[in-house]
Amino acid sequence: MSEPSIFSRIISGEIPASVVWQNERLIAFHDIAPRAALHLLIVPKTEIYANVTDLAAGDPQLLAEMVATAATLAREHANGEYRLVFNSGASAGQTVFHVHAHVLAGALTEESLA
Numbered sequence: 001m002s003e004p005s006i007f008s009r010i011i012s013g014e015i016p017a018s019v020v021w022q023n024e025r026l027i028a029f030h031d032i033a034p035r036a037a038l039h040l041l042i043v044p045k046t047e048i049y050a051n052v053t054d055l056a057a058g059d060p061q062l063l064a065e066m067v068a069t070a071a072t073l074a075r076e077h078a079n080g081e082y083r084l085v086f087n088s089g090a091s092a093g094q095t096v097f098h099v100h101a102h103v104l105a106g107a108l109t110e111e112s113l114a
């Protein structure tokens with residue numbers, strides 16, 4: 001058995017996070033190192049999908065729910081406009097191999113690309 005991901009440890013409550021929303025399948029919380037005025041992470045509660053390619057193949061409905069959740073949270077926490085980023089692979093900047101979407105909004109710069 002591999003160790004639970006850092007996000008699974010947040011989902012279980014072992015590690016605190018600033019959670020803004022959750023349901024049975026997804027959780028959303030503020031990134032610990034924000035790169036925009038609003039920087040949320042949307043994370044499936046299962047860690048069986050390492051990246052968005054695996055998620056799209058294995059559970060496209062869950063991916064669609066993540067996109068819908070991003071739009072809702074961007075309306076609630078910003079002006080409704082947002083950048084949605086999925087880093088896939090270490091050389092693309094992925095550091096946590098438990099699929100997650102970055103929702104960035106407000107005064108975006110190129111450095112906001114997660």
Ligand code: 5GP
Pocket residue numbers: 006015017018029030031032033034041086087093094095096097114
């Ligand atoms: P990645 O680099 O894999 O696309 O994104 C991982 C993100 O998780 C990074 O933006 C990083 O700041 C965030 N992160 C890593 N550890 C924690 C943590 O313990 N709590 C929170 N809230 N965010 C974290």
